[in-house]
Amino acid sequence: MKGLAGKNALITGASSGIGQAIAIRLAQEGCNVAINYRKSIEEAQDTEMMAMQAACGQVEGCGVRSLLVQGDVSQEADILSMVNTVVETFGSLDILVNNAGIQKESPSHETSTQDFDQVLGVNLRGAFLCARETIKHCLSQGHPGIIINVSSVHESIPRPMYASYSISKGGMENLTKTLALEYAARGIRVNAVAPGATITPINQDWIDHPEKQARVESHIPMARAGTPEEMAASVAFLASDDASYITGQTLFIDGGLTLYADFREAWSA
Numbered sequence: 001m002k003g004l005a006g007k008n009a010l011i012t013g014a015s016s017g018i019g020q021a022i023a024i025r026l027a028q029e030g031c032n033v034a035i036n037y038r039k040s041i042e043e044a045q046d047t048e049m050m051a052m053q054a055a056c057g058q059v060e061g062c063g064v065r066s067l068l069v070q071g072d073v074s075q076e077a078d079i080l081s082m083v084n085t086v087v088e089t090f091g092s093l094d095i096l097v098n099n100a101g102i103q104k105e106s107p108s109h110e111t112s113t114q115d116f117d118q119v120l121g122v123n124l125r126g127a128f129l130c131a132r133e134t135i136k137h138c139l140s141q142g143h144p145g146i147i148i149n150v151s152s153v154h155e156s157i158p159r160p161m162y163a164s165y166s167i168s169k170g171g172m173e174n175l176t177k178t179l180a181l182e183y184a185a186r187g188i189r190v191n192a193v194a195p196g197a198t199i200t201p202i203n204q205d206w207i208d209h210p211e212k213q214a215r216v217e218s219h220i221p222m223a224r225a226g227t228p229e230e231m232a233a234s235v236a237f238l239a240s241d242d243a244s245y246i247t248g249q250t251l252f253i254d255g256g257l258t259l260y261a262d263f264r265e266a267w268s269a
């Protein structure tokens with residue numbers, strides 16, 4: 001894809017799932033890639049460390065540079081230091097992918113303030129702060145910037161039992177549009193991808209159970225869950241110069257989930 005070679009990218013929450021696939025795909029397109037992970041080396045499980053080291057190996061196998069950068073995106077100090085480290089190591093930061101995300105299930109009337117704040121703190125406030133620091137850097141250096149938010153189909157489909165998650169992704173849609181409008185004339189494009197059900201650790205409770213997975217997939221017009229690589233391909237496109245005239249948009253990558261699958265057959269007569 002046009003315009004990605006030699007660029008420097010930071011992907012939050014890139015130690016697993018969609019974030020890891022984005023890191024590898026951007027490296028394949030010629031970007032140097034900073035992989036943000038949340039837990040300190042001491043906290044991370046051996047398997048997580050091995051997965052991150054393997055991802056770095058794959059990134060470097062593409063002939064580009066990789067950087068592992070620890071930081072909790074719900075902590076402002078971590079974000080400042082993370083962006084600083086990337087700029088100091090790579091020389092600049094051109095592409096930010098706000099991918100880190102969590103979800104917590106509970107009936108809304110029983111949701112604790114702490115859980116609500118934690119989900120919003122990672123998914124929405126964290127994305128805003130990472131974007132703010134990236135924009136500040138791009139403006140101060142006078143170079144263009146690309147921000148891509150990993151949202152969800154739940155930015156538009158309400159999700160009972162996951163109000164904090166739905167609200168965070170709904171806010172992300174507005175974050176995408178507001179920043180896109182505010183910085184369009186200064187060379188910064190802001191877009192989002194909205195995955196549908198995707199095979200990643202966040203969905204561990206159904207991906208290990210064929211019956212549960214079949215139930216999830218029965219709601220998807222294309223009759224299957226998506227892959228992290230399919231999400232990463234769209235991020236690479238939006239980050240590239242092939243998308244040079246696109247800003248403020250959310251691209252739904254959901255096998256048709258947002259087409260109202262229950263209307264496949266007429267039921268209103």
Ligand code: NAD
Pocket residue numbers: 012013014015016017018019036037038071072073074099100101102122150151152153194195196197198199200201202203
């Ligand atoms: P995942 O659990 O593998 O990835 C989430 C990543 O975020 C993990 O690497 C985790 O360590 C990281 N993270 C969590 N809290 C963090 C913090 N405070 N600071 C830094 N990193 C943190 O699951 P995934 O499916 O790859 O999720 C990636 C993104 O995709 C999320 O934003 C999620 O909401 C979104 N998404 C996923 C699906 C899906 O079906 N898998 C659907 C729609 C949207």
